[in-house]
Amino acid sequence: MWIWGTLAGIGSALGAWLLYQGLSRAPFAIVVPVSAVAMVSIALGLSLAFLGERPNARIWLGVMIALPAIWLTAGEGKPSKTRMSSSTRAGLLLGLGAGLGFALQLHFLGQVPEQSAFYGIALCMLSGAVCCLPFYQHAHPAQKRFPLLATAAGGISALGLTLYALSREGQLAIISIVIVSMYPLIPVVFGSLARKEAVSGTTMTGVALSIVATVLIVVGSNQAILLGDRP
Template sequence: MGEALALASALCFGATHFLNGLLARRADSAAVALTGQLGGTALMLALAPLAAAPHITPAALGWGALSGLGTGLGVAFLYRGMSGGRFSVVVPLSDVAAVALPVLIGVALLGDRPTWPAWTGIAAAPPALWLISRSARADASPGAAAPRGRGVVASGACDGLVAGVGFAAQFVALAQADAAAGLWPLAVSRAVSVLALVPPVARRPRAPRMPGRLAWACAGVGALGTVAITLYVLAAREQLMSLAVVLTALYPAIPVLLGVTVLRERLTRAQAAGLACAGAAIALISLA
C-alpha cells in the first residue's frame, strides 16, 4: 500500500511542477508559487478537521512548520528556474538533491543503514548533478561563444539545486511528524510555506499582477500539489522514509518527458548521460 501511495504522489508532483512551470512563464514565478501555496493551504485547512487526530503535539506541529519553510524555499527556486531554464535540467537537479539528502540524514541521524547498492547510488549523484548542469554552446547567450572544450552552467541549474535542498527538508520534516496528529502538521506546513513566499513577492519593484483566470489556475495546481504531499505523508507512515522519498522522487519523469515531447526541448549528450546517471542513482538509493 505504501508503494502505491508514493507512486501516486510522484504522479501528482510531476503534473504539479510541469503545470506550474508553464504558468511561471506567463506570470511572475514568485507570484505563481505564492498563489499555488494559497490554494493548497485552503484545501488542507478544509481536509484537516475531517481526519482523525487523537493526539496533536507541539512537536508534530513544529515538524510541519519546518517542512513548510523547506516547501517555500523549494517551490520559489524551482519555479524561478523553470520560468527561464529547461524543465529537463531544473527538475532532475532538484530531484537528485531531494533524494540524496534525506538518505544521508537518515543514515547520520535516524539510524538508517543503507545497503552497498544504495551507497553506490549516493556516490553516483554528484556526477549526475555535474552532467545535468552542463549546457552546450547553444544554451549560452545569443552571440556569446562558450570557452573551447568547456560547457557553461545550464540556465536554472543553481535554482534547481537550491530547490532540492528545500524539498529535502520538506520530506525529512514531515516524516518525523507524529501520525497521531492527523493532517494538522500538513496544514501548518502549507500555511508556513505561504509565509515563506511572501518576502520574495514583496521585494519585487512592482507588485506582480496576475489575471483572475491565471490566478485560479495557479490555485488549482497548488491544490494538486497538496494532494501530492499528503499522499507522500501517508506513504511515509506505511514504510521507511528513504523508500517513500525515493518512490515519490520519481516525479521528474513526467515533466522531463513532457518537456522533451510537448515543448520540444533538446538535451545534449552530456545531459542525457546525466539523466541516465540520475535515474541509476535513484534506483540504487531505493535499495536503502
C-alpha cells in the same frame, strides 16, 4: 508537532522559490533533474545524520550514480566553459538549493507523529504559503488562468504529501517510491515539450541515470528503515 509542520512549510517555500528562480534562468532539463536527485540525496544524508539509519549497497551505488547523472544533465557531458554557461551554472546551483529545501520539507514532516500527519501537512501548506506571500507580484490581467493553475498545483502538492504520509504508515509504499523515482523524467519531458526546448541525447542519458540513482536511493532507504531495528 506544530513546529515541525511550520519548518516543513519553510523548507517547501524555499525549495519552490529556488526552483522557479532556476527555471527562469535555465532549461527544465537542467533544473528539475538536479533538484530531484539532490532532494533524495540530501534527505538520505539527513536520515543518516539524525535518524541513525544504516546505508546499504544500493544506497551507496545510487549516490555514486547520482554524481555523473547531475554532471551529464547539467553540463551535457562536456567540461568546456562554453557548454557550462552562466545560465547553466545558475540552474545547477538553484536546482541543488531547491533540492535542499524539498529535502528539509520531507525531513521535518517525517518528525510529525503519524497520528497527526494530516495536521502537519496542513500546517506545512499554510506556513509555505505565508512564506511565499512577500514574493507575490500582480500578474498581467490577461493571465487570469494563473490562479487556477496555482490552485491545481497546490492540490497536487497536497496529494503528494498525503501519499508520503500514508507511505510512512506502511501503506502505498510502492506507489510513493515509483512517484519519487519517476519525478525527474516526467517534468523534463512535459516541461521541455511545453516550452519547446530541445533535449540532447546526452542530457537524456543524464536523466536516465538520475532515475536509476533515485530508484536505488529510495529503495535502499526504504530497506534501511525496514531493517533499522535489526543488528
